[in-house]
């Protein structure tokens with residue numbers, strides 16, 4: 001069995017985000033890069049199949065050379081090999097274009113399952129899995145919190161508003177992972193040592209006959225809309241504060 | 257056919273609120289483009305409800321009645337919509353779980369792209385400009401799709417539902433579900449039939465300051481009074497006080513209620529990522545320096561165990 005996990009390298013959430021001089025991108029200086037937190041669930045789920053099904057786990061990432069670090073983290077967690085699609089122009093590119101590039105690289109790996117995080121915490125788009133599934137001609141199972149395999153049929157839980165859908169699908173399929181699916185392991189020290197010797201294949205867009213150009217164009221990046229400074233609710237005791245809060249919400253905010 | 261389209265979403269025979277929001281937003285875009293709004297309804301047994309979409313600015317409804325569409329599946333919906341929308345100028349979805357699942361696949365099918373979870377739309381130079389929060393809301397991006405259809409999904413509760421019209425013309429069509437590989441074998445309703453956080457207009461959230469799961473009862477009581485839902489910070493979820501589906505934040509749900517009351521929540525960036533675009537934010541925290549106060553519209557520096565029950569009483573009095 002072949003399992004592929006797509007990995008994105010993203011700024012750590014604590015990192016301050018600065019708008020670059022062009023006003024259309026972010027400054028990538030002084031950023032601490034990490035593996036997208038949702039991708040950790042994807043790697044963990046893949047490692048489960050590596051053990052249960054003797055599957056080979058290949059992690060695939062796209063972006064500048066630095067993305068190697070996120071791939072090495074996955075190798076240190078236990079993945080078998082990695083592929084980096086190296087191109088400096090991919091960070092911030094159209095997610096549908098990224099999906100097309102990933103599909104070009106993944107096709108040759110003949111995966112039974114492709115796992116991804118349900119979204120990346122930088123662009124917060126969550127569309128790469130669905131587009132990738134289309135480009136690979138596979139069904140997609142998005143935002144999954146539980147998964148079981150029976151032969152070549154997979155059954156998943158997918159929470160939607162107010163209910164959970166239990167969905168069956170044949171393999172191969174693309175599955176995007178949500179918190180709750182598993183508890184991702186940490187890379188152990190021996191794991192980190194071993195990862196250094198695991199194969200990491202680098203491909204260029206030209207090798208894949210692919211391009212980073214997509215149709216979504218970021219025309220501007222701006223600071224968030226300003227919120228007016230907050231009003232402190234006064235009062236000598238909690239009862240008075242509660243009364244003043246109720247008044248403020250009714251009379252000032254007109255919300256209750 | 258050219259024009260502005262809304263992909264309608266329904267459950268239990270009724271259109272969902274995100275669809276009415278999408279229709280209202282689409283109407284504005286269509287007016288500026290000198291175009292009209294068509295809604296696409298893939299469903300079963302919803303003929304009567306379709307015409308009602310006219311109220312929200314929809315001129316025409318393409319209605320495909322087929323048992324294959326009664327329950328949403330990505331395959332059937334994406335196959336049918338790809339055929340119906342291939343000549344559309346603009347396609348608007350609600351950024352619900354369904355809209356999110358569908359939009360990326362359809363963008364790939366139609367060789368275009370999509371701006372997801374948008375909080376504002378405008379028309380510039382004949383194109384739709386979509387604004388959306390990125391990097392956990394630390395910055396906003398303006399996005400233009402340079403292909404047709406231009407696709408957008410709209411964050412729930414952000415766009416107003418505007419009643420403008422009467423009845424829409426309903427055209428019954430046949431649409432092809434095509435090959436459907438996935439099958440919904442069960443639908444499990446959340447316990448208690450509670451309002452989902454992403455749709456709630458009022459949310460009372462508790463954090464580590466709640467001290468214990470049982471104490472969430474005081475938030476439940478307040479939520480009951482305000483017809484709201486109860487959310488939680490990750491600390492409260494990780495402590496096992498609340499299920500993960502109640503988590504608000506970067507690794508939880510993104511919510512946009514009219515009123516968000518954060519009780520005993522410090523306001524970490526990952527939490528703000530989930531609730532930062534709520535319309536009115538109230539913070540109740542005994543630490544005057546808690547970062548949540550920088551985001552709050554109304555700041556209550558006090559012990560939540562004193563203030564929340566007293567506030568619930570005041571709300572009761574208001575009736």
Ligand SMILES: Cc1cc2nc3c(=O)[nH]c(=O)nc-3n(C[C@H](O)[C@H](O)[C@H](O)COP(=O)(O)OP(=O)(O)OC[C@H]3O[C@@H](n4cnc5c(N)ncnc54)[C@H](O)[C@@H]3O)c2cc1C
Nearest residue numbers: 463464465489490505506507508520521522526527542560
């Ligand atoms: C990758 C990643 C993803 C994350 N995703 C999320 C997410 O989705 N959602 C999320 O919430 N967090 C998330 N976090 C965690 C986040 O960083 C914070 O740790 C978390 O939000 C803190 O929760 P809290 O505010 O409840 O707890 P604390 O930070 O411990 O704050 C508790 C607050 O309660 C106040 N308090 C205590 N007692 C009382 C009282 N009696 N009355 C009034 N106030 C009181 C205290 O003053 C304090 O401000 C994530 C972290 C990481 C690293």
